[in-house]
Amino acid sequence: MTQDKRSVYSRTWDNYVTKSFPDIQSAPARKPGDLREWQVLNTTDDHYTWPGDEWGDADAVARILDTCVAPYLVAPPAHAVEIASGSGRMTRPFLDRFPNAQIGCFDISQAFLDQMHLRFPDEIASGQMTTHLLNDKPGFMYEAIETAGLQGRIDCLFSYDAMVHVELHTVLIYIATAAAVLKPGGLLSMSVADGANPLAFQKMLCNAPSVFRLGGQAGPHFQFMSHDILEYMLPRMGFAFDLHDCNGRDIFFSARLEDPGAARQAFRDAGSNWWLAP
Numbered sequence: 001m002t003q004d005k006r007s008v009y010s011r012t013w014d015n016y017v018t019k020s021f022p023d024i025q026s027a028p029a030r031k032p033g034d035l036r037e038w039q040v041l042n043t044t045d046d047h048y049t050w051p052g053d054e055w056g057d058a059d060a061v062a063r064i065l066d067t068c069v070a071p072y073l074v075a076p077p078a079h080a081v082e083i084a085s086g087s088g089r090m091t092r093p094f095l096d097r098f099p100n101a102q103i104g105c106f107d108i109s110q111a112f113l114d115q116m117h118l119r120f121p122d123e124i125a126s127g128q129m130t131t132h133l134l135n136d137k138p139g140f141m142y143e144a145i146e147t148a149g150l151q152g153r154i155d156c157l158f159s160y161d162a163m164v165h166v167e168l169h170t171v172l173i174y175i176a177t178a179a180a181v182l183k184p185g186g187l188l189s190m191s192v193a194d195g196a197n198p199l200a201f202q203k204m205l206c207n208a209p210s211v212f213r214l215g216g217q218a219g220p221h222f223q224f225m226s227h228d229i230l231e232y233m234l235p236r237m238g239f240a241f242d243l244h245d246c247n248g249r250d251i252f253f254s255a256r257l258e259d260p261g262a263a264r265q266a267f268r269d270a271g272s273n274w275w276l277a278p
Helices: 008-026 058-072 091-097 110-119 121-126 140-147 168-181 198-212 227-236 262-269
Strands: 079-083 102-107 129-133 154-159 182-194 239-244 251-257
Touching: 008 110, 058 091, 058 154, 058 182, 058 251, 079 091, 079 140, 091 102, 102 110, 102 140, 110 121, 110 129, 121 129, 129 140, 140 168, 154 168, 168 182, 168 227, 168 262, 227 239, 227 251, 227 262
Parallel strands: 079 102, 079 154, 102 129, 154 182
Antiparallel strands: 182 251, 239 251
16 A cells, blocks of 8 residues: 555645535535634635635635735735645735736645646646645745745745644744745735634634644644734744734734845754755
8 A cells, every 4th residue: 555645734635625625515505694703704605616715705815915915015026926825716816916927836735736727727837827735844945936046036925824724833934935035025924823812712612622632733723823923923034014904813914024134044043944954
């Protein structure tokens, strides 16, 4: 039997795309009364085309781009990166707004990347879009961008509705990667889970028994942080930032790179070289 070398987290999202989402598509449409208050992003549409469509409608996506991206770009981006692109729920509206942008899409799930190839065949064929399967190597994304000749040339790096599921050390690596690949003044924008928010705490209470049974393994549950953590971490990674409330539950931030060398120096001072880690 061939050994499955995917991480638990990769398998979680592969299984969502290939098993859970077809069940969601075939299930009766949810009514607004079926959703709990903390399910602020979930929609009640009667049909979903792509995995992840049920996580938010076009208005929710537009609100994020209007708040977190558009005001922070001095010109249309030439080069962008998306972490956890999924099946393109944010990617499609981003490219609709910035049709000349080249974008690198990174995801931990091969099943999600397969969806991207189905949804964006022309963009991939033309080279406007590239897709990359993330792995457990901290420097992988940095190396991919450096190999493409884009280190220090990225205008915008974003990730929404994904870092809420990611443990803080991993988020820190992604922020450090952004500091290494963005141009000076470039934009990093993400959403993360706010453990001190009343709606998020309701979600935590609801999910606690099932997460406890995972015994510390990665999964689709939220990994919570706080405003204090972001406010401490982002300046030390070289960013000036604004925090936003786009859905009443999670923390959204827009951060401009002010000191491109700060993140590497902080890691060096701590005895770590993340970009060279095996």
